[in-house]
Amino acid sequence: MAGEKRSARSEGDRVAGICTALRRAIIERALLPGDRLPEDSLGERFGVSRTIARHALGQLAAEGLVDLRRNRIAVVATPSFEDARDIFDIRLDLERQVVRRLAGKLTDAQARQLKAVVDAEHGARHGPEGASIRLATEFHVLLAEMTGKPILIRYVTEICYRAGLSLAAFGRPHSSDCAVSEHLDLIEAIRTGPAEKAEAMMVEHLEAVASRALLQSSGAKPRDLMDILAPYAE
Amino acid sequence: MAGEKRSARSEGDRVAGICTALRRAIIERALLPGDRLPEDSLGERFGVSRTIARHALGQLAAEGLVDLRRNRIAVVATPSFEDARDIFDIRLDLERQVVRRLAGKLTDAQARQLKAVVDAEHGARHGPEGASIRLATEFHVLLAEMTGKPILIRYVTEICYRAGLSLAAFGRPHSSDCAVSEHLDLIEAIRTGPAEKAEAMMVEHLEAVASRALLQSSGAKPRDLMDILAPYAE
């Protein structure tokens, strides 16, 4: 009874709660591109009516994480290869702004907070892949949050989630080792180095992530039925 | 023209219709920051139930055009001065990408299409301010659409609308004359010039727009009732 009251109050908006849960499920690859998201099931699972579930799906569709077609069951979005490229291009610009604004201005407390996330990444590097990816994303989001600029934070967050989904769309395993050391280097560069150097390092990092995931798999992206069956056709 | 892709992206056609109408009202300054948007009135005006109106408000809130607080009437967003700066910073990066991709690759048909919009701007320069601003925005959106990159188009469109709203928040009149000639120069630079030159011109243009609107009015931002009434108070 008290629990009901508390959960209702702490989660001022139930729509936001569902969005958060689904975003996390998507970034952790518990939900994969193409997975169905019926309003009924969502509502039942989260203890709300279809109305609320529907609204949440609308929000996620606006963020590009969900595909919504009229009279059809909502599905987790399946970004195309071109989409993925464009997302990373935009992400590059946005995160470059983040670094430019933080370079040389990181407080010790902030550096510690970032390192804590990287530590968590390190600890999760042999655990389930989902946690690893989520933490890597959290690192970038936290960095953006430290700019204190709400609009920049919002766009960086959104684009990071979309980037994560894009990576999932191509089924590449997440190489956490690289991310961990690159993230550590980034913290140092942002804290001490000149803005140009930190910026260059972020560019390098993101391009590495993108090429590890996208360039290598230029042919293996969407499992096309015809491609899969080609060897069996003769 | 501009609404085709938006309506396909969103779900219910009616939700998209309301969004489009409200976006336009906002960009034309028929709706000003802080104006109330009660679900009932919207529903009645557009011939739909509150459910649909509510959903539309949710979408616009996700785009940053509407402020939605629990149990409170939705209002047109009132971007802060810092928000406006951040929006223009992001817009700069995004539109730079647009120019970079279009430089030297504009077909004659596309150039003609862009010129048609600028002509319309020219024709509207002494008419109502709203049309002038809307057309200036359409120019930038059309440019983005010519990249053929859906994600880039989407972010540029959104940020252009937010920029328009930001300008409205500071009550600056729209100087259409400058925009018209600058837009013409842009078309030429993109069509013929090297990418660097076109890019620099876009940067210059957007910085000019931002400084005309933002820098000059650093003290006159939100029309506060107390401020407005100050001269009458004695």
Place this chain on the structure above:
DNA sequence: AATGCATTTATTGCATGCATTTGTTTTGAG
């Protein structure tokens, strides 16, 4: 006359119900 409190009204939050549409199974003809 100004402030705080109660009452009334306006508005949102959310679930439910019905019509419509889509997807699936069944059925029946060839």
Place this chain on the structure above:
DNA sequence: CTCAAAACAAATGCATGCAATAAATGCATT
């Protein structure tokens, strides 16, 4: 036995109703 058409099941599209909350108004008290 195959395939198409019809019947069924599942899911969405949307409006409406009721409870809860906030804004507005009026009243009383200082």
